[in-house]
Amino acid sequence: MTRVNFKALDQYSIKPVGVYGSKKEIVRFLSHVRVIDDAIAALLLDDTTESRTKPTLRSGLYILRPAEQMNMTEQIFFIYWPERNTWDDSASHTASRNRATFMRYLTKMCDQVVALISPEHAQSIVWKDVDERKDINPMYFKTFGSRIINCVVDRTDEQEESVKIREGFEAHSEHIALPESSPESPVPKAYKPYLLFGETTQGILTSKYQPGRRLTNFASLGEFSDVRLKQRLTTSRLELSGSLDATSLEILARVGLKERFREQCDTWERKSQELSASRKKRLAMGLVQMKKQLKENLEALKCTIHKAVVDEVVILYPCFKPESFPYTDEHPAGIQESFQSIVSLCPNVGHELKEHIKKKCFRITDEDFRALKKSICLFAELYSRTADLESQIRDQLLSTVLEGGFQSAKIFLDDILQGSGSSGKAQGLLKPATHTVLPLTNPFKEKDNDSIIAYVQGALEDANRAARNIDDRTFLLHTVNSEAVQSTVVRSMAENAQRSAESYLKTNISAVAHKLGELVSRKQEHDRRSKLENEIERYYEGEQRVLRSHLIAYINGQSHEIGYKHIIHINSVKEIKSKWNPRYQIEGSEATEEDPMMVFTVYPMRLSEQDSQSLKLNPHTIMTPHFHRPCSFQLPLGFSIMYVLSNTLAIVYH
Secondary structure (H helix, E strand, O other), rough: OOOOOOHHHOOOOOOOOOEOHHHHHHHHHHHHHHOOHHHHHHHHHOOOOOOOOOOOOEEEEEEEEEOOOOOOOOOOEEEEOOOOOOOOOOOOHHHHHHHHHHHHHHHHHOEEEEEEEEHHHHOOOOOOOOOOOOOHHHHHHHHHOOOOOOOOOOOOOOOOOOOOOOOOOOOOOOOOOOOOOOOOOOOOOOOEEEEEEEOOOOOEEEEEOOOOEEEEOOOOEEEEEHHHHHHHHHHOEEOOOOOOOHHHHHHHHHEEOOOEEEOHHHHHHHHHHHHHHHHHHHHHHHHHHHHHHHHHHHHHHHHHHHHHHHHHHHHHHOOOHHHOOOOOOOOOOOOOOOHHHHHHHHOOHHHHHHHHHHHHOOOOOOHHHHHOOOOOOOOHHHHOOOOOHHHHHHHHHHHHHHHHHHHHHHHHHHHHHHHHHOOOOOOOOOOOOOOOOOOOOOOOOOOHHHHHHHHHHHHHHHHEEEEEEEOHHHHHOOHHHHHHHOOOOOOHEEEEEEEHHHHEEEEEEEEEEEEEEEHHHHHHHHHHHHHHHHHHHHHHHHHHHHHHHHHHHHHHHHHHOOOOEEEEEEEEEEOOOOOOOOOEEEEEEEEEEEOEEEEEEEEEEEEEEEHHHHHHOOOOOOOOOOOOOEEEEEOOOOOOEEEEOOOOEEEEOO
């Protein structure tokens, strides 16, 4: 049995139109307002059986809100659906009591009540006085006698109420206009401002469509624990940035994405592993092919570098010809690469070449060469400084230099000096040269023996210092070709020194060429390996990026279709190492999606002080109201205004 809260109904403020009467007419009314179709109408009018197998509508009060409104005004109906014999005079006591109860509340809730009378009921109405009707059922008076009261309106001396028509007023406002049309707006184009009626306050109600919008917080999301991040990933609309790297996406998948999109995450991980395996295999094959090509080009590379080293040595020692240092290994077939092209590929090889030449070839370290050079240089320097010395002593001095070097020559001069003393053993050895005419610059002219020996000792010291300052290049280029060397017995020693230098340079040229060849080979291998790795890395990184973009697009699309209001936009993810639970630094923003709304604005009309004073002085004054202090409110789409409380402009909606 349905329980009705009548106290709540007594306090209900909406006063719709009440409808009661014959079932047939009520069904016809429902069909007219297009609430029911023919099939339902037939079921409502089917009173031939009491079978519970068919749907029935129980007696009671029902609220009707038609979908189609008339004249752009919303209308509410309260319909009393009667029982089968409700309107019969012979109705049962229960039916009569229910009829009286429902009619009481129908008339109480509705300002206006409409009775829908069928032709059969209209014909049965008796239009004569009750006293003249002898055929009325006595039960009628027993049931309703106490409720029927004859009322008579007494006329008084007071003035009767009446309605008078007079000139109205016009109110102009820019707000009284059609709303702007929008393709997204569900409001019909013909929706016009609505006039709010009232006894003391009136106003204009306008509406405007407000599209859905997003409220974004651009501040960084900050740190998240794994539990909190998982909750955000599983209960929010996700907008993952297309620039997310593999590490960030792996973290998100591990924390919560995989639980929400398991199939797609598993597919992404499987394809990523397949790409990684394919990358390693392709890199290994490329390295094998690269090493094979480098091995084939190694001989040509060594030959080119050997030639470059020989050219540098020949520049350093012009006394040698390039043919003196031939390439001893097998000459490669085909066109050889120029050294300049090698330098362009390996810029530091030119610097390394000069450094190795300076280190290995600028000073010849062969012991035989060093000894020969020392003797020859001292001989040549002393030879030019003792040209005016007596030939016998000069020859003995130079021979001593060749045999024992500087120290032996010094001892020899000391012995001569001692022999020129009082003992007279060396008398006659220091006589000047028996020339007919001595030159004016002869250092030995008119000098005693001690002075001559001292002069020769000084010349020996000077020659020794000059000999030490002669480098290998000057020695091979100038010293060995000087008159002092070529016209004396030292010539054979100079030839031996040249052969020793050539042998030494030949050995070091091969060593330098080999070392530079290894340097260039390693550089080429490193460069080609880096190039190969970069090419493979770019290719597979592009493939990985495509996989990530597909997964990100799917996740963004699916989470958008679900319709979450809270949105989280993620640009990057970093894991923060912690002794306890892991934490994650999220770069991005949060947003909240607002649904489209209908914005309603009420513009109350007010009178100016002048109009108010004029109205008090003359009630027939035509006023010009003004719109004052508008107020707005929003309603979601699908909500509509049902009733306006006119006295306070309070609005009831559902």
